[in-house]
Amino acid sequence: MNNFTSSLKPFSIFIVLKTCYNTNIKIMRNILGILMASFLLIGMSSFQPYKITPKKKWVHLGSRKVNWGIEKDVIEVGSNEGGFTKLKIKVTGGAVNMRKMMVTYGNGNKDNIPLKFNFKKGAESRIIDLKGGSRKIKKITFWYDTKNHSKRKATVHVAGKKG
Secondary structure, eight states, X not given: OHHHHHHXXXXXXXXXXXXXXXXXXXHHHHHHHHHHXXXXXXXXXXXXXXXXXXXXXXXXXXXXXXXXXXXXXXXXXXXXXXXXXXXXXXXESSOEEEEXXXXXXXXXXXXXXXXXXXXXXXXXXXXXXXXXXXXXXXXXXXXXXXXXXXXXOOEEEEEEEEO
16 A cells, blocks of 8 residues: 555645646636726726717808909808807918908907918918907908919908807
């Protein structure tokens, strides 16, 4: 019997070590799973709920093809169009030197906006904030010149952003 027990000792140690190793792997997998679930829960709880807000779009208010020389043109918007907080100008077809713009609101108040900007073909203005929040626009008058000797007449497009 002595020979039999001595021959089992190395084999039994191997079984014990393998069992411990497998048990440790299972424990490590469980701990890893718990940690990952914890991180996921912490990460999800730190986010604020997503609020769906309607996107405010730019609305085309009108266009005017400009003449050569020093001129003034008016884009009639109509006081029924309303609720604008910002304006943007885009020039197509040619170049134009914008001097100033006057916005006449639905209530008759006027807002003079100095531009003094040379628009090249395809250029856009900065976003122009209107005073007084959301306003109805009756008309937009702009003064310009085409002393830059553009071969093509420019078209001025005005867009408004509803607020």
